[in-house]
Amino acid sequence: MNHHKMPIVLASVLSLLCLQAAMAGELLPSIAEERAGSEASEVFASTPETTPPWPARPLMEGNWQDLPPEEFAEVMQKIRHHRAAPSRYLIRRNEWSVPVEPSRLRRLPLACYDNVALIEGELEIPGVQSGVLTFLSHDRGITLLNGQRGVEQIRQLNKWNRPQLTTPEQAVTYLKFVIGTMDPGDGNFRVLEEAQSLDWKTDEDRAAHAHLEQAIRPVTMTKKEHDWIGEAIIQYKADLYRAELSLSLNGQPNMLDDQSLGSNLPIKVRRFFEWVRYDAW
Numbered sequence: 329m330n331h332h333k334m335p336i337v338l339a340s341v342l343s344l345l346c347l348q349a350a351m352a353g354e355l356l357p358s359i360a361e362e363r364a365g366s367e368a369s370e371v372f373a374s375t376p377e378t379t380p381p382w383p384a385r386p387l388m389e390g391n392w393q394d395l396p397p398e399e400f401a402e403v404m405q406k407i408r409h410h411r412a413a414p415s416r417y418l419i420r421r422n423e424w425s426v427p428v429e430p431s432r433l434r435r436l437p438l439a440c441y442d443n444v445a446l447i448e449g450e451l452e453i454p455g456v457q458s459g460v461l462t463f464l465s466h467d468r469g470i471t472l473l474n475g476q477r478g479v480e481q482i483r484q485l486n487k488w489n490r491p492q493l494t495t496p497e498q499a500v501t502y503l504k505f506v507i508g509t510m511d512p513g514d515g516n517f518r519v520l521e522e523a524q525s526l527d528w529k530t531d532e533d534r535a536a537h538a539h540l541e542q543a544i545r546p547v548t549m550t551k552k553e554h555d556w557i558g559e560a561i562i563q564y565k566a567d568l569y570r571a572e573l574s575l576s577l578n579g580q581p582n583m584l585d586d587q588s589l590g591s592n593l594p595i596k597v598r599r600f601f602e603w604v605r606y607d608a609w
Contacts, residue, residue: 379432382450383606384460384598386436387473388508389521390501392448395433403433403447403465410469428453430461440491440502443467451604459604472603478509478516482579491579499549499556499575506581507562516598518563521546526563527596529609540568540590549575557584567591 379394386392395403430449438444444466452458464471464481466489471481482505493499504519511517520526523541528534534541549558556575561568568589575581596607 382434382448382460383458385518385525385527385607386434386448387446387462387605388436388504388519389525390436390504392434392436395435395447399435400433404429406465406470435465438501438505439495440493440498440505441466441485441489442492444485444489446505453601453604456601457606457608459601459606461604473509478511479506482506482509486579493556493575493577493579496549496551496556499558500547502579503549503556503558503560503573503575503581504547506579507560511600518598519547520544520561520563520568527607529594533594537590537593540593543570543589561589563595563597565597566593566595568593 428451431452433447433449435448436446438446444464447463447465447470449461449463450458451461462473464473464485466485468488471485473481491498491502493502507517507519509516518525521544523544525544526534526541528537544561545559547558547560549556551557554577556577557572558575559570559572562571568591570587570589571583572585573581573583594609596609598605599608600606
């Protein structure tokens with residue numbers, strides 16, 4: 329294995345999934361101010377036919393869909409219920425410092441879980457780069473995916489909603505979800521599956537790195553004995569890697585090998601403001 333920084337960081341974060349001791353603290357910080365269902369309808373009614381691009385690519389690639397007004401209101405109700413619940417430390421409405429609420433929501437059902445969906449909301453913050461907030465919607469409410477605690481949050485979810493990893497689709501979905509949630513503190517990871525997954529600074533940069541785009545392929549997973557084995561193209565900050573990974577049936581991923589494809593590339597990377605994620609050079 330090549331000992332670049334990304335493989336070392338990724339392997340370290342992946343290993344945390346198998347720890348038995350849970351981290352202390354509340355898993356569900358607050359998300360947004362209260363919003364009435366009728367207001368959700370007004371937001372969608374005023375949305376133009378051609379909607380502007382999101383300020384960040386999704387946490388993971390997949391068939392994302394914008395929520396219609398009635399489902400928007402349902403998700404916001406779950407947020408209100410969560411924020412009103414007591415916390416061991418503070419009232420949850422005081423735990424998140426960005427005083428705005430999502431202007432729109434998009435959803436990706438996670439085939440690797442029973443009735444769990446990945447939800448992202450766009451936050452337009454006056455005077456600050458607009459961004460995206462990511463959380464899970466499930467039978468017990470919502471879970472905000474805070475980057476540096478993402479691995480612990482997945483471990484807690486797996487305790488009561490065991491990942492379903494019997495098909496290649498479920499294994500691929502879970503692997504992309506786990507890797508996309510990880511944030512070691514200096515920028516998180518992203519699994520790439522198509523050439524259009526990268527945003528280059530200029531057309532000249534794209535042309536000069538055409539060989540990298542040609543190397544990007546959808547994640548593949550093959551069952552071997554009791555594990556899934558697969559290959560993925562992973563972006564870590566402005567670097568690209570081809571990684572071979574294994575995934576056990578209980579949801580523990582491990583990195584087997586890696587190859588550096590390019591470093592310090594002129595591409596957009598994920599950045600954060602408070603809990604909010606956005607893409608920037």
